[in-house]
Amino acid sequence: MKLQRMRIEQLRQFRKSFVLDNLQSGLNLIHGPNESGKSTLVRAIRAAFFERYRSTAVDDLRPWGDSAAAPTIELDFEHDNCIWRLTKSFLQRKRCDLVVGTESYSEDDAEEKLAELLGYQYPKRGASKAEHWGIPGLLWVEQGTGQDIEQAIEHAGDHLKSALNSMVGEVASSGGDDLIETVRSQRDTLLTGTGKPRGDYLKLEKDRTQYQLEIEELKERVHKYQEQVDRLGKLARDYEQAEAERPWEDAQRHLEEARARYQKVERLEQEQNQEKATFAQQQQNHRLLQQNKEHLEGLSRQLESRKAVLDRAEHDLDLAQAQTPAVTGRLTEARTAYEHAEKQRKLAGLLQTRQRLEQDLRRLEQQQQVISQNLTKAREYQQQLEQARQQARENRIESELVKKLRATGSQLNEETIRSQTIATRLNWQLDADALLSLNNEPLVGQGEQQLLEESTLVIPGVGTLGITPGGEELASTRRKLKALEENLAEQLMTLGVESLKQAEDRLSAFESAERAVKHAEDLFKTVAPAGIEQLVYEQSEAESELEKARKQLESTPKPDSNETVPTLEEAEAAFNQSGAALDKAESDERAHQSRLSALKQARDNAKTEWQRLADEEKSPERQQQLRQITTDLANLEKQQAELEASLERREREIREARPEFLKQDIERYQNAVNQLRQTQENRGRELRDIKVRLEAWGAEGLEEQLNEKEAELDQCSRRYEELHRRAQALDLLLNLLTEKRQALTRRLQAPLQKHLNHYLSVLFPEASLEVDEQLRPGTFSRGSELGQITELSFGAREQMGLISRLAYADLLREAGRPTLVILDDTLVHSDSERLEDMKRILFDAASRHQILLLTCHPEKWQDLGVPPVDIEASKGQGILE
Amino acid sequence: MPKFLHTADWQMGRAFTRFETEDGAALVEARFEAVETLAKLANEHHCDAVLVAGDVFDAQTVSDRTIRRVFNATKAFAGPWVMLPGNHDAALAESVWTRAQRLGAVPENVHLALQPGVINLEPERLSILCAPLTQRHTYGDLTEPFSGYETPEGFTRIGLAHGSIQGLLPDEIDSTNPIAPKRAEASRLDYLALGDWHGTKQIDERTWYSGTPEPERFRNNEAGNALIVDVSEPGATPSVTRLPTGRYQWHQFRETLAVQSDLEQLLERLNDLPESAVVDLRLEGSVTLAGEEALLKALSVAEARFRSLRCERSGLQLAPTEEDIAALKADGYVGEVVESLHDRQEGAQDDTARDALAILAGLLREREQEAGQ
Incomplete structure (x- = not known):
């Protein structure tokens, strides 16, 4: 399929006619900046094919604000050596015309023809969505979806298979996958995933078991009922027979006979016992006599x-x-x-x-x-x-005062000495008979005096000598001295002493007296701590x-x-x-x-004691007694012998009558009577019981119930059997269908793999990409790397997506199907090196398919070796046209 | 000149398996209606008595309601009824009969022959020599004592027994409750009314099985009758008239389909059956898909028409023809599946494969029809 020309009008921003002409059979690079209408072109191609011409859900095609517009698309393409011209108008003028060679189609016929050619579906109502796009959905890559290959392959699904039919020899089936789904859903109402019953089937299985249980139970009860009926018959017969024969009366008679015989024996036993008692008494008597005898004989x-x-x-x-x-x-x-x-x-x-x-x-x-x-x-x-x-007491003197006095004295001394140094010294050495007087005082012998005041020395015979001491200090010294003398005199008077020495003496005497007091006190305390009175008392x-x-x-x-x-x-x-x-x-x-x-x-x-015995031994009464006792003993022994014989006789008689057997007979007959009567009574009671029970059970209509239950079981079983067979059949059918479908898929896998490898070797020389049973690229391996395609980076996924689509295109081309590849701004996430490889791949693919590559980055693609088509420029041409 | 109605094997209280609930209920109801019919016929034919030769009840423990309804159904005929316990309702120590008596359900004119012996119906001058079963199974001939039973002078001697005439019915050679073939003659009976065999059957000129009045199985196609027996005088050969009493006719077809015309014939036969039919079909052989479609359609029509229709088709193989497959547009791998299922069905007699093929054909047909619309 080669798109040759497209024209659009009144469509979004293309209000006027826009023509894209001279499209090449290989690669076409169409570029334009954002908003230039690149995406509108893609949308126009999609709308021309996918949208119903009469669709009301294509408002997005309308130029903005133009309610009177009739968006129109005109496409010319060549396929299978025929020229196809499609003209489609929407909204205000709903029309579709298709001219193929010399034939014309219009409206729905035209659309069906297109859908069949390209392999897609129309929506039942509303806008066309990805799930309707079929094969074009796979080959026409919208902006930013290049990596999402899986969805696209799923949606292409049956179209792909039927398109590829010719390649694999008519094994694909039209609507086969729907059929599988129908069979699967029918199977799944009866069976779980693992093949266990579910729903009605399961319920019937359970019901059937329940019915079987109930039937078993009813059967058991019927069986019991019948047993009881049989028992009733037997009991009734036995009861009648026993009533007629009355066997307990026989037993009663035997019992009475046995009792009579036993009474007789009892009487014998009584006599025997009495005689035994007598015998015992005699023996006792004998023993006593013997003792007496021995006693008497023992006295000596x-x-x-x-x-x-x-x-x-x-x-x-x-x-x-x-x-x-x-x-x-x-x-x-x-x-x-x-x-x-x-x-x-x-x-x-x-x-x-x-x-x-x-x-x-x-x-x-x-x-x-x-x-x-x-x-x-x-x-x-x-x-x-x-x-x-x-x-x-006598010498009491203030020591402080004495100290003061002493100081005054020494001061006075000092002053005196000083005065002497400055005083005039008068020495004398007189002849013995010389009479001299100084200040009216005679001087004799030898001596010296210091003169401080004016003195008069009288030398008899000579006259008088006046002596005046010199020096200036002398006067003050003399005054001081005088003051000191006066002070001393005053202190002496205060102390009541005549001289310092006396004062010193008194102080010394006082202190020694104080010490003596202390000493005496201490001594006294040592001998009389508590005083003399205490001592006297002691x-x-x-x-x-x-x-x-x-x-x-x-x-x-x-x-x-x-x-x-x-x-x-x-x-x-x-x-x-x-x-x-x-x-x-x-x-x-x-x-x-x-x-x-x-x-x-x-x-x-x-x-x-000895005396008493000695007396007794000799008494005559004792001799008498001894004789008497001997006689008595002899009589007694004779009687005993007779009695013994009688006892033995009777013992034999009793033994022969077998009283223990008689006793057992009595018991036995008694039991027999009781038991026979009891048995009959029990029979009577059981008869009544069984009758009552059977009446109750009979009223339940057990066998009729059983019949009905069995009918219900039968019905349930039949229904179960039907469902069982249906389940088996559906299971088998589903398995077969899936198996065959898988086989088909496997046959398609190989050629797809071949094409995929062709492209992949350019991109990753060492890598491989496995195609899974749904014909989706699955496991990707590169060297030691191994993983799902979904785990790759976005850029790599986009590249893988693109080469997968190209591989599909190759496959479709081999099957003789139209292959137009439209890539809208693709590979934007590829680095330059990878992009280079992808360009080689695209160039290679373009030798087999027409490729429309729309981009806003023409510089990236300039080395593709094809002349780019600038939308902006074409717009201009359009206007010119 | 006594005249009486001979019937047997009512089997009241029986429930029908292998039928839809609704059909089963209708068949049960028909049995009560049959008893009413008997009473009506007895009146119409001025019968002196109605003799029931055993198996009035299908089991000992039927519901009280069933017991009452059985006796209620006899009301229309006010003359004497003599009912004999058979192997299903033997006169045990406790039995359906003792229960009926306790319930007070037995009308005055109904005589229960719970003991072996003679029931003399004085006004009708009939002596009924009864051989009731008093145990579930008997291996001796209970009619043996008939020879020893004395009957009043001038009374007609009618034997009433339930069991198998020895040597006549090959299926039941070893069966219990045997009856000597020459019993009527040996015991000087004017007529021996027998029960146990559900089809009407004459043994000799004085000995008859009346059969059940309403059929209840597909075998014994002589079922659904009552006998009017007219004995002009003691010793005279009785004249026996067969009267139809059954409401439903039971039909069982076992057909092997090989060619298209086999199917056509079968459908024709079905078409000819009356609406009161109870039909059991067992089909074998093979049929094309188109043939099966036609069969299913016919069965669907017949189901609505008949009282009951059951068809066992598991033995019938589906043989899709090329045209079939083309018509179904089973192309590609679906076509392979059709083929594979067909092979499996033929090769291993695989029912599952047959069913699977039928389902697949159904689905494809549906798809074609949808596409056609």
Whole structure:
């Protein structure tokens, strides 16, 4: 199929006529910027084929705002050596005309012819959608859908197969896939995916089981009913027979006979028992007589033994009496020892008391002495204290004042010394008889004086010498000195002393007195901490205690110094020991006494006993008794023999009557009577029960129910069987159809694969792309890479999509079908290298198919080697035309 | 000059399997109507009595309603009815009869022969010698004692029994409840009324099976009658008249279809049957797809016309002809499937393949019809 020319008018932006002419049989590159009408051209081609001319759903074709428009498309193409001209108008002028060679078609006929040629469908109503596009949907790639190959192949579906029929030899079927779907949906109402019953089929299967169960149950009940009927018949017969024969009466008769026989035996047994009792009494009597006899005969023997007993008792007594002195002796000894020990213990106690008293006395005396000494000392110390205090009182002087005085004195000294240094010194060495007086004071011998004031030296015979000390300071020194002297004098007066030395002395005396007071006080405290009065009291106390101790000691007797007295502990131990010894001796003696008296008693008893027997043995009554007993015994033995014989006879009689069997017979007959009556009663009861039961069951009409149930089961089974067969048949049919269809697909696979490989080798030399059973490109492998096409990148998917479509186009061409390839702005996602390969592929494909390539990027395709068609330019031509 | 109606094997309480529910109910209803018909005929023919030779009831435990309806159906004839227990309704210790008595359903004029012996119908001067079954199965001849039964002077001696005449019915040689072939003669009977065989059948001039009054199976095509027996005097040969009583006729066709005309003949035969027919078809052989279409259409028409029509076609193979396949436009792989199914059907007698082929043909026809519209 080769599109040669197209013209559109009143269609979207092409309000005026637009013609695309001179289309090449191979590659056609049509370009124009956005909005230039590229997509409108594609839409026009699609509308011309896919949309019904009378469709009302093509408003998008109308130029904007032009309600009177009749969008018109005119297409000229060549196919199969024929020229086809299609003219289609929509909306305001709905028309379709097709001229093929010399034949004309119009309206629906024209559209059907086109659909058949290209392999697509029209929508039942409304706008044409992807699912109607069939083969063109696969070959005419809309902008941005190049990668979506799977959808397109599915929609091409049957068209593809029927188109490819010629290639694979008439194996594809028209509408075969619809048929498969119908069969599948019918099968699926009966069977699940895994072939299990479902829906009505399943329900019938269950119902059938249910019916079978119910029927089994009913059958069981009918069977039971029949059993009961049979049982009823048998019981009724048995009951009547028993009523006629009355077997329990026979048994009753036997029972009574057995009872009579048994009563007889019972009487015999009573007699036997009585006689046995008599026999037992006689035996008892015999035994007593025998005992009496033995007793009497045994008296002499007893006497001897009694004598022996008496002898032994006497012997024992003698032995015991012989021991008496020894026992008594031991007792006396123990008593003496005890008394001695007791005395010793007392003495030791006394001695210890005295020693303690003496000790106390010594201690008290010592104590008293200490107190007296302390008292003497205390008094002495007190006196000393008083003296020291007196001393202190007398010499009391303020030490501060003395200190001051001392300072004044030393100051005065210093001043004096200073004055002396500045004073006029007068030495003298006088002859013994020289009489000189200085300031009216005689000077003798040798000496020196310092003169501070104007002085007068009188030398007898010579006259008077006035001496005036020089120096300026002398006056102030003299004043100071005077002031100091006055100060000193004043202080001395205050202190009441005449000189500093005296003051010093007094201070020293005072301080020593203070120390003496302190010392005396300390001493006093050591001997009389609580004062003298306390000491005096203590002394008197000690004295009275001493007195008391002395008196006690005097009153305590003095032990004999000759006697050796043990210590108290030893004495105590000895005393305890001798006490224990005495206790034992005393108890021994008591035991001995009681034994003696017991032995005496025994001896006396033995003697009495012996005496009594000795007396009895000799009595005449005893001889008489013995004779009587012997006679009685003989009589008794004879009677016993008779009785024994009688007993034995009767025993045999009883044994022969077999009382245990008689007893069993009674029981047996009794049971038989009971059981026979009971059986008959039971029969009667069971008869009534069964009748009642059968009446109830009979009323249910079991067999009729069963009949009906069986009819229902039969019907259910028939319906089930029908559905079962239908399910099997549908399953088989579906399998066969699918199988055959797959076989067909496989036959188509190979040529498609061949074409696909042809293109793929250009794009990816090492790669392969498998075609699946739906004839879709599926598994893609390249080296070690393996995956589905859907996992590839968008660009690669688009490339794969395109080569798949081209492969389909090749396949269709081989089948003699028209192949127009329209690519609207395709491969925009390919890189330049890949695009280069794709160009080679497109160029190659264009040698077999007409390809319309619409793009807004003409520069990308300029090396395709075909002249590009510029829409804008063509528009101009259109206007010119 | 006693005259009586002889019937047997009513089998009341039977339900019909292998029928649609509605058809089964109608067949049950027809049996009650048959009893009413009997009563009417007895009146019309001035019968002295109606003798029922066993199997009044199909089972011991039928519903109370069925029991009551059976006796109600006898109402129209006020003369004496003598009913004999058969093998289905034997006079056991507890039986459908004792239940009927307890229910008070048995009218005065209906005599139940629950004990072996003679029932003398004084006004009618009829002695009915009864051999009821008192056990489910008997291996001895219960009519043996008939010879010993004394009957009043001048009374007609009628034997009433249920069982198989020995040696006459090859199918039932070993059957239970045997009856000696010369019983009527041996026991000086004027007539021996028998039940158990569902078709009307004469054994000798005095011995008859009346058959069931309403057919209930496809065998025994002599079913659906009652007998009017007229004995002019004791010892005279009875005159026996057969009266149709059945409402429905049961037909069973077993046909093997080979050529087109076989089918045409079959359809013609079907066409000729009355509307009261109960039909059972079993078809074998093979038929073309066009033939099958014609058959299905005819069956559909017949189904609506007859009381019941059942057709077993699993033995009938589908043999699509080239024309068939062309007509169905079964091209491409669908055509291959048709072929494959056809082969399988022929080769392995595969029912599933046959059904599958039928379904496929149906679907294709539908598609063609749709396309045609």
